Amino acid sequence: MEEQSHLQCIAALAVLLPLVGSALWFSLGKKFGEKFVSIGAVSFLALSFACIAYIFFTATLPLRINFFQWLPLGTSSVSFAFLFDPLSLALSMVVTGVGTLIHLYATGYMHGDAGFGRFFSYLNLFVFSMLMLTLSDSLPGLFLGWEGVGLCSYLLISFWFTDEANASAGKKAFIVNRVGDFGFLLAMFCIFKVFGALSIPEILQTVQAGNFSGDDLFWTRLACFGLVLGAAGKSAQIPLYVWLPDAMAGPTPVSALIHAATMVTAGVYLCCRMQPLFLLHLDVLNVIAYMGAITAFFAATIAIFQNDIKKVLAYSTISQLGYMFLAVGLGAPVAAYFHLITHAFFKALLFLGAGSVIHGLHHEQDMRHMGGLRTKMPITFWCMTIGVLAIAGVPPLSGFVSKDEILHNVWGNHDWTLVALAFTTAFMTAFYMGRLWIMTFFGKFRGHHEAHESPWTMTSVLVILAAASALAGILNWPHLWGGSETLGTYLSTVVQALIHHAEDPAHALQSSLTLAVVSSLVGLAGLTIAYFRYRNFSGEEFSSPAFRPFQNKYYIDELYDAIVVKNLRMFGKFLWKVVDGFVLDGVLNGSAALASRTSTYLRQLQTGLMQQYALWIWIGFLILLLGAWTGRS
Amino acid sequence: MLNSNYLLVLFAFPFLATLIVSMVRGRGQAVTWVSIALALGYFIVVLLGLTVTELRYEATWFLPLGLKYGLYLDSYAYYLILLSSFLTLLALFYSRGVVEKKITAYHALFHALQATVVACLLCDDLVFFYVFWEAMLIPMYFIIGVWGGQRRLYATMKFFLYTFAGSLFMLLGLIAVYIYYYKATGVWTASFQTLMEYFQTNPMPVTVQSWIFLTFVLSFAIKVPLFPFHTWLPDAHVEAPTAGSVILAGILLKMGTYGLMRFAVPLFPEAAQAFAGPLCFLSVVGIILGALVAWQQTDIKKLIAYSSVSHLGFVTLGIFMMTETGWNGAYLQMINHGISTGALFLLVGFLYDQRHTRDISAYGGLAKILPMFTLILVVMTLSSVALPGTNGFVGEFLILLGSFQSNTASWIWVVLASVGVILGVIYMLHMIQKLCYGKPSKPEVETMTDLTWKEWVLYSPLVALVFFMGIYPIWFLGPIQEKTAGIFATIAPFLAK
């Protein structure tokens, strides 16, 4: 009991520090200035990270910490409670760890901005929501974080709100996310219908006990689809990926933290968290796999044609998230989780590197106006190089190991469509990353401003992340290659793999090595082609009309606009003008008019002559008399 | 421990307050302060009853016809009285210095409104209930008609006649219940509690129930307002003075849903079960129509008025799906809506007082000029779109989650209602964007001033409540749950399995 209350304090501290910070920086930011906010925000996060790390190293898992009751639901109830298990702790470590680094970076990046305090307030609030998301032990608690991160994403995308476009991008992100949240809500309703509870451990326990009627399976299937929709919204998968590219309107640290490293991976987390439920419905898992593979492929094709450095990275993020969903769908959650972690490192690195470039070039984001920055920004260049190599899948960097594990699973699944999609995407990834790298750092400088290297707060973060990107592969280095698969062992208590390789070890080693060689060759080939294509880039791009759909992102935004938004607007107008204004008010005002017209006739009886009224009385009396007389018995 | 005399105080205080306020002589400010002090006093009196679970008071009035001067207080009535006294206090405080015309009458009418509302909530007698139900309209009629905007006469007529016509049907229903009971037992009684206890054990035939139920529902539905009876609401809100809008949205609308939960369904459970499908359909149409139409508005007040239609659609859905959790959610959502929409109307009033226009395009870029105003507006918006952590979420989530488990009507309604959750974000964020984001488009906007101490006094309790009810709703839901459980224990046998 003693132990419990002690951990309770630490857990509460870890989550509440960012929340308190958020309120502090918002209200006091202006008064106390940048220095106060930067030191405060970073140290709060570092403390929070320390708390999580403390629990990570000392607590016996799984650990459930209960605070107080939140929602009473008749027979059961939902409490504010944290569930520390390998899954949530691993992600919380990433969130607070990478979060601290990005906070530190942002103190340099946002230097001099009028909304400095406000920025860190939102950022801290985001970390709070993200921790709620990962640590909550119930679905509504998770949903609190889920919507909270959506809110922060909205606030941060439209951070520079004086530009209407940023505000619209933020709004779009929130609304599209809400479409996903609709699925999540629905999933909760269905789950409650079957299990009568919303606490995750309780649900999963019941799932594992098995024994479902056909009716129950209908609801759980619906729940799974709802969760997939929710995950697709948050993690920007087809068909809800449209918000993420626009989200790049926010400041770059935001893109790194929220739209690359942490928030967008929440969908993957959710799917891993609820994996036992998905295992009831293998067809839904198949849907997830295809959703992931297709998203990965399409996003990569678009990324090749983008000129905005952040847009390339945004589409690359969507594509990498697609890989994670592919792995989840194939029943390899460890691979997905591993890629999630390595991706958090190298994509944060890439974004922050891009941010450093943008910062150095005074907010120039178009790669056609960059080039030759290798010498001007050496630290950024070297760090970015590691990031690019990692994502392209060059051994032995972390990206190679995690992606290889996913490809390995795809290969083992013998679905050749998926194999083709996955490998083509791997090639394209290497190609567009190579393109980005070369257009930015090689060739002649094509910009307008004088470039300069970023301050130490930014570069130091880059160096740390570069080291992490390079070395994170050790976390789950495969057994076959002499590793220990630490992450796999760590997570094995919560998630399970579907694919079991029943091959003899020697053969398995050989095939896995072949695959590794093939995948790294694919990556290198992509980089090489990009190198030759863009070595002497001078500002002009492909101009064939055949590429136009790619450049315009397949016109998906326009399609949604034409099909959904326009029609909804029209429908709204119809409801307002026709249903409300014409039909309902028409009936109402019509009956009022009818009453007043009738009364204009009737009021003519009212002559004002007293004797006439007396006459009416007489006539009435006579009629009554007559009636009495005729009616006598 | 409070006894039944507390009920008398609760009942009589606002009437006395009306009298006192209307008798105050002297310059305008004196009236204002007396009135605010009385409202505060009443709020404190109401707070004293926080621990009360059930209280009765009874005195004979006209025994031959079974009419009694009966008062009955339970948690359903209590929290609405609390909300009413709270919002009246805020509304009057807001009006300080804003309303210049006929100040005495203005304040007296607000107290009178409070008096009739509280009387209506406390009454245990059909006749008294009906009298106060109608009497509620009169102060509101004057508030809109005298202190309203350009088209106030049209709006106030529409509001009055529409709701009045609806109530007449209920009068028929009330008389029918009254006579039915006499025919069945040979005793005249007009006490709701007696009637309710009797009909639990001796339910009416379903056809009789259905007719009477429909008269009740018609009257309550107009008040709520449920689609397709909602068209008076936007007009009334647009023309009403800010404080009037706050009370109208915060309290008067709730009388409709309260009536449904308190009388219509418990008295006629079988009829409610029979009509649940169509009524849920109307609720869902209201949710979606309200949201889509709100999106099209250029008048901020109209936008919020239509959002009320949408939100109350959730409440009625929760009621007609007839699950315990849904009812708890519906009740909480009534309170939530009073807080968030009341606050939104106050915020719009704040803008209107400075610029004298409600046109959304006359603003823009307010976040730069009025950062604190924007903060409060965003918080209230989040409550309105039911973001978890705010009160709106707890209400909506309980409604939807509860209703989804219902056997009364199809779960498809809940799915469609959940679409309203998406639409809610669209119109609210649209409003935020148009008001607060972008560059300040007009020079007039740049000269606006941000919140003063007066506004902070107004908004801080509201903001605190938004989060408190969002994070620790048990405090409210505990007593509500018991009451709901009591009702469901009696109507459960009549519900579909």
Next chain:
Amino acid sequence: MSAPIAYVLFLSFAVFCFGACGFLIRKNALSLLICLELMLSGVNMAFVGFSRLHQNEGGNVLYFLVITVAACESAIGLALILNFFRLKKSVRLDEARALEG
């Protein structure tokens, strides 16, 4: 020996009808008041007649009631007519049409 009830009733009816007809055709407000009195007298006659017939005092009591009310009524009526005359310089009732719908 008293008159048969039928005679009394006939007389009462005749007086009432004179009054009623006069009320409908006369223009002068004073005449109208007198006609009202006639109608009341007709009714009173019937009361007294019935009182005699049934040998009880009910009719007589009612007679006194009516005559008191009639006195009040003509007092108020005269006051009204006086005021009306001040306003219109005439006592013709067809000029009082302010309540026309």
